[in-house]
Amino acid sequence: MRPTDTSNPDYFHRVVDCQWACPAHTPVPEYIRMIGQGRYADAYMVNWVSNVFPGILGRTCDRPCEPACRRGRVEENNGQKAEPVAICRLKRVAADMKGDVKARMPTIVPFNGKRVACVGAGPASLTVARDLAPLGYEVTVFDGEAKAGGFIRSQIPRFRLPESVIDEETGYIFDLGVKFRHGERVDSMRELLTRHYDAVFVGCGAPRGRNLDIPGRQEAAENIHIGIDWLASVSFGHITEIAPRVIVLGGGNTAMDCCRSARRLGGSDVKVIVRSGFDEMKASPWEKEDAQHEGIPILNFHVPLRFEHESGKLTGMSFDVVKAEYDKNGKRTLVSTGQPEVFVACDVVLIAVGQENAFPWIEVETGIAFDHWGLPVLNEHSFQSTRPEVFFGGDSAFGPKNIITAVAHGHGAAISIDRFLNKQDVNQRPAPHVTISSQKMGIHEWSYDNAISDDHRFKVPWAKAETALANIRVEVELGFDAATAFKEANRCLNCDVQTVFTRETCIECDACVDICPVDSITFTTNGDEGDLRKRLKAPTLNLAQSLYVSAELKTGKIMVKDEDVCLHCGLCAERCPTGAWDMRKFLLITSQAGNARLGGKVKEPA
Amino acid sequence: MTYLTKPHLHHPTLTRNKVGYTRRDYEGKISTLCAGCGHDSISAAIIQACWELDIEPHRVAKMSGIGCSSKTPDYFLGASHGFNTVHGRMPSVLTGANLANRDLLYLGISGDGDSASIGLGQFANAMRRGVRMAYIVENNGVYGLTKGQFSATADRGSKSKKGVINKESAVDLVGIALQLGATYVGRSFSGDKEQLVPLIKGALGHGGAAFIDVISPCVTFNNHSGSTKSYDYVREHNEAVNRIDFMVTHSEITTSYAPGEVTDVPQHDGSMLRLRKLHADYDPTDRLAAMNYMNERHSFGEVLTGLLYVDSHASDLHSALNTSRIPLNALGVKELTPGSAVLEKINAGLR
Numbered sequence: 001m002r003p004t005d006t007s008n009p010d011y012f013h014r015v016v017d018c019q020w021a022c023p024a025h026t027p028v029p030e031y032i033r034m035i036g037q038g039r040y041a042d043a044y045m046v047n048w049v050s051n052v053f054p055g056i057l058g059r060t061c062d063r064p065c066e067p068a069c070r071r072g073r074v075e076e077n078n079g080q081k082a083e084p085v086a087i088c089r090l091k092r093v094a095a096d097m098k099g100d101v102k103a104r105m106p107t108i109v110p111f112n113g114k115r116v117a118c119v120g121a122g123p124a125s126l127t128v129a130r131d132l133a134p135l136g137y138e139v140t141v142f143d144g145e146a147k148a149g150g151f152i153r154s155q156i157p158r159f160r161l162p163e164s165v166i167d168e169e170t171g172y173i174f175d176l177g178v179k180f181r182h183g184e185r186v187d188s189m190r191e192l193l194t195r196h197y198d199a200v201f202v203g204c205g206a207p208r209g210r211n212l213d214i215p216g217r218q219e220a221a222e223n224i225h226i227g228i229d230w231l232a233s234v235s236f237g238h239i240t241e242i243a244p245r246v247i248v249l250g251g252g253n254t255a256m257d258c259c260r261s262a263r264r265l266g267g268s269d270v271k272v273i274v275r276s277g278f279d280e281m282k283a284s285p286w287e288k289e290d291a292q293h294e295g296i297p298i299l300n301f302h303v304p305l306r307f308e309h310e311s312g313k314l315t316g317m318s319f320d321v322v323k324a325e326y327d328k329n330g331k332r333t334l335v336s337t338g339q340p341e342v343f344v345a346c347d348v349v350l351i352a353v354g355q356e357n358a359f360p361w362i363e364v365e366t367g368i369a370f371d372h373w374g375l376p377v378l379n380e381h382s383f384q385s386t387r388p389e390v391f392f393g394g395d396s397a398f399g400p401k402n403i404i405t406a407v408a409h410g411h412g413a414a415i416s417i418d419r420f421l422n423k424q425d426v427n428q429r430p431a432p433h434v435t436i437s438s439q440k441m442g443i444h445e446w447s448y449d450n451a452i453s454d455d456h457r458f459k460v461p462w463a464k465a466e467t468a469l470a471n472i473r474v475e476v477e478l479g480f481d482a483a484t485a486f487k488e489a490n491r492c493l494n495c496d497v498q499t500v501f502t503r504e505t506c507i508e509c510d511a512c513v514d515i516c517p518v519d520s521i522t523f524t525t526n527g528d529e530g531d532l533r534k535r536l537k538a539p540t541l542n543l544a545q546s547l548y549v550s551a552e553l554k555t556g557k558i559m560v561k562d563e564d565v566c567l568h569c570g571l572c573a574e575r576c577p578t579g580a581w582d583m584r585k586f587l588l589i590t591s592q593a594g595n596a597r598l599g600g601k602v603k604e605p606a
Numbered sequence: 607m608t609y610l611t612k613p614h615l616h617h618p619t620l621t622r623n624k625v626g627y628t629r630r631d632y633e634g635k636i637s638t639l640c641a642g643c644g645h646d647s648i649s650a651a652i653i654q655a656c657w658e659l660d661i662e663p664h665r666v667a668k669m670s671g672i673g674c675s676s677k678t679p680d681y682f683l684g685a686s687h688g689f690n691t692v693h694g695r696m697p698s699v700l701t702g703a704n705l706a707n708r709d710l711l712y713l714g715i716s717g718d719g720d721s722a723s724i725g726l727g728q729f730a731n732a733m734r735r736g737v738r739m740a741y742i743v744e745n746n747g748v749y750g751l752t753k754g755q756f757s758a759t760a761d762r763g764s765k766s767k768k769g770v771i772n773k774e775s776a777v778d779l780v781g782i783a784l785q786l787g788a789t790y791v792g793r794s795f796s797g798d799k800e801q802l803v804p805l806i807k808g809a810l811g812h813g814g815a816a817f818i819d820v821i822s823p824c825v826t827f828n829n830h831s832g833s834t835k836s837y838d839y840v841r842e843h844n845e846a847v848n849r850i851d852f853m854v855t856h857s858e859i860t861t862s863y864a865p866g867e868v869t870d871v872p873q874h875d876g877s878m879l880r881l882r883k884l885h886a887d888y889d890p891t892d893r894l895a896a897m898n899y900m901n902e903r904h905s906f907g908e909v910l911t912g913l914l915y916v917d918s919h920a921s922d923l924h925s926a927l928n929t930s931r932i933p934l935n936a937l938g939v940k941e942l943t944p945g946s947a948v949l950e951k952i953n954a955g956l957r
């Protein structure tokens with residue numbers, strides 16, 4: 001292999017599993033350390049810069065960072081008890097304990113002469129607004145609803161996310177001088193384009209719930225609801241109760257929110273019924289757990305056949321029981337088991353079988369093209385549509401995803417809009433800001449806490465079931481207290497503190513090899529990657545993590561480090577007699593509109 | 607040194623040996639030696655060897671004298687018996703322990719100062735008596751612990767860190783061991799685990815006095831250009847006469863070699879050392895020839911390493927003295943105090 005090029009920002013970034021996995025590339029270990037030091041406001045601001053909604057995301061994020069977290073690969077009995085750091089819930093700690101951060105927010109700057117319209121006040125649009133307003137753009141956000149937040153406000157139930165948190169974090173954006181035209185739905189893109197906006201961002205989400213058109217649907221319509229519409233009505237207080245026996249169809253996160261909401265509004269016999277197997281359900285594992293924890297059974301492998309009714313009054317549903325069969329390519333089909341139909345009695349059905357995009361308000365003659373799935377034709381990096389001054393992001397861009405993806409799109413689109421309005425090429429994407437700095441303070445002292453905690457993941461305490469189920473506005477999770485947050489923060493391995501190897505000073509004494517608790521380091525003769533991976537001190541399990549390879553050393557061998565399960569404990573650097581290993585903090589902040597940096601390289605300190 | 611305890615987390619694939627332990631279970635406390643000290647690599651090799659041999663840690667007694675090298679038993683085999691004795695006196699304490707309990711595996715750890723300076727007599731007599739043990743000298747040519755004075759193994763003409771030339775001739779521990787009847791003699795280098803680990807395994811399985819001289823650079827006091835015990839010097843002058851390829855019972859040997867390329871040496875525990883020759887004319891079972899060869903090569907400035915001599919019919923002190931088969935701590939009151947009649951008989955025999 002050729003010596004590793006660590007000046008490419010991606011190299012060390014990939015080692016920081018959580019940050020790499022986060023769509024907005026939040027510098028996770030950086031803020032976790034701050035939480036450990038009690039610097040909650042600092043931790044909040046690190047988050048706020050990257051993901052705009054730390055308090056909201058600290059409760060609701062889909063947390064792609066957690067399955068990626070290295071801790072989940074290295075704990076005892078790996079794979080069985082191993083658990084990632086509670087990254088998401090630590091974010092909430094920062095938000096809950098930060099105190100007043102208003103003074104840390106950007107200030108309003110003079111108008112730069114350019115106007116931007118955002119359609120929809122969901123997280124994607126609000127991110128665009130947050131990034132552009134401090135640069136002097138006049139940003140106007142339109143939404144048909146009375147309050148900002150998009151699905152965050154209308155869909156996510158209050159027992160997971162109190163409204164005060166939404167008010168606070170959307171408020172910081174409007175404090176930047178962003179104009180909010182609430183209650184104003186945009187009904188015509190053609191007309192919007194005639195107003196004097198220099199660019200338009202479409203962040204209207206994927207607002208249409210998929211229907212289930214099977215026999216009985218029309219006749220029993222009165223007691224059958226589309227999940228996301230029903231949740232919105234619950235959020236806005238139009239619906240405050242439900243009949244006792246409820247079936248929720250679907251296996252995604254919407255289904256989980258529907259069933260748990262129904263439990264709180266009078267549903268005493270609530271069931272989730274899903275076509276697929278339990279394990280293939282789209283809902284996150286923790287959401288399924290939470291639902292089951294509240295006494296909601298999940299019936300899997302049941303394909304809906306009919307809504308049953310007595311002269312228009314819903315009585316229940318019939319299902320075919322299926323099993324999964326896989327063909328040679330691993331493609332799954334659900335085939336009937338031939339068992340008799342199953343009838344499940346109920347009073348109400350909530351259909352939560354997916355969402356669709358809908359753009360009835362964007363006219364063909366605007367020149368904005370859509371593909372055959374009804375999604376806008378976009379450049380996937382710049383979010384630019386076929387009409388140059390119109391950009392898309394969030395669920396409206398590539399179909400329903402989640403909040404953090406919407407935020408990441410918002411940042412990307414804001415960069416594009418800023419470049420576009422400055423007559424720069426939107427296809428040229430800026431590189432991240434990266435710094436790398438030694439953490440060495442004394443002979444064996446580092447400016448990060450390199451001791452490895454043996455603690456297992458701490459559980460977030462819950463409100464008592466009786467109180468939580470009695471009122472839909474009672475938040476279920478109580479959040480970590482400061483002492484538990486400290487311990488949970490200590491579980492983080494500081495994967496951003498990189499092991500940096502200097503070939504010139506290595507004397508090949510093997511001290512690092514001997515001390516490494518996870519057998520990461522090998523000195524051996526060079527070969528191609530596949531060959532090297534077979535000759536390391538410990539087997540390589542994870543091809544997604546790189547091998548760090550030096551140029552040839554004095555004896556003709558090379559140093560190879562498998563980055564996969566390195567604990568970043570710094571012992572290799574402590575045991576190295578010549579300082580050939582050093583622990584250096586790699587801080588990567590993605591470029592945002594106004595501070596974009598092109599063609600960046602990681603600079604090693606001299 | 608490092609202040610942290612070594613993290614308990616380990617590689618996910620770490621496997622257990624036949625007696626149910628991972629390699630990490632054979633570790634001890636975290637080392638307090640200087641970063642980069644060769645001694646730490648030897649500890650790692652001992653850990654690896656014991657794990658590979660499926661040794662139950664409580665069946666091992668590790669003994670040492672005084673010195674950086676003699677501190678190392680604290681850094682491996684944390685669950686074994688240990689005795690950090692007096693400077694140069696490890697061999698006699700170990701001999702006593704061995705006489706009392708022949709069922710344990712004895713690992714003697716010493717330094718060149720500990721064994722060639724103050725403890726030379728002890729070393730020589732342990733070899734002479736054939737005490738069954740794996741005697742490892744971690745040889746750095748200096749008294750590391752007392753700040754780097756030349757030890758008795760420092761080569762004549764080599765330079766101290768301060769630039770002083772050593773005018774005295776060196777004690778050749780390997781030569782003495784051979785001369786006095788050690789039945790397993792090897793030399794190795796702390797920076798070559800591929801050679802060292804099998805050598806240690808062979809020594810632990812050997813039926814008599816096994817001695818390994820391991821050149822182990824002292825990074826702090828003796829790893830400079832005038833030293834003959836530095837990483838660079840040893841790498842440049844190292845000449846391996848052979849390699850132990852593996853140690854197995856006879857029936858497991860499957861790899862085939864051309865005739866004359868290998869020597870199979872049976873060990874007392876029924877296992878087999880397979881030696882792959884690197885110097886065609888070197889025969890490690892011929893003591894005299896081995897001594898001559900070594901002296902000759904030494905005069906060319908070569909540091910010969912490998913298994914230098916092995917006698918597969920080795921016997922030990924217990925058979926020479928015809929001692930009790932059963933460890934003393936397992937004998938009953940009846941055997942240990944056989945009564946005045948027996949005493950009378952013994953006394954009569956001495957008159």
Ligand SMILES: Cc1cc2nc3c(=O)[nH]c(=O)nc-3n(C[C@H](O)[C@H](O)[C@H](O)COP(=O)(O)OP(=O)(O)OC[C@H]3O[C@@H](n4cnc5c(N)ncnc54)[C@H](O)[C@@H]3O)c2cc1C
Pocket residue numbers: 060061062119120121122123124125142143144145149150151152155156184185186187203204205206207228231253254257361393394395396400401402403404406
């Ligand atoms: C039940 C449910 C629960 C969810 N839970 C989570 C969760 O826990 N975590 C998570 O990360 N994600 C969750 N999601 C997904 C997440 O809410 C969305 O991915 C995210 O909100 C998308 O953001 P967005 O900015 O693209 O649009 P949205 O949040 O959908 O906002 C779009 C806004 O645009 C407005 N709008 C639409 N058309 C127009 C128009 N023509 N003119 C003016 N305004 C318009 C809408 O009124 C809406 O307010 C959930 C989704 C659902 C349905």
Ligand SMILES: Cc1ncc(C[n+]2csc(CCOP(=O)(O)OP(=O)(O)O)c2C)c(N)n1
Pocket residue numbers: 672673674675676693716717718719720721724744746748749750751752757
């Ligand atoms: C009886 C006695 N004399 C002298 C000393 C001082 N002393 C301690 S260690 C040592 C030399 C150790 O050298 P070596 O065995 O080579 O060990 P190293 O530190 O080099 O590994 C000496 C002379 C002592 N501890 N006890």
Ligand code: SF4
Pocket residue numbers: 016017018019028029068069070071084085087491492493494495496
């Ligand atoms: S251990 Fe910490 S830095 Fe490493 S992946 Fe997990 S949260 Fe991120």
Ligand code: SF4
Pocket residue numbers: 499515516517518519520521561565566567568569570571572573
């Ligand atoms: S920091 Fe160094 S010693 Fe610690 S796990 Fe990583 S490679 Fe091993």
Ligand code: SF4
Pocket residue numbers: 638639640642643644645674675746750751823824825826827
């Ligand atoms: S002084 Fe020398 S022998 Fe002692 S620990 Fe340091 S490097 Fe090793």
Ligand SMILES: [Mg+2]
Pocket residue numbers: 673675717718719744745746747748749750757
């Ligand atoms: Mg010494």
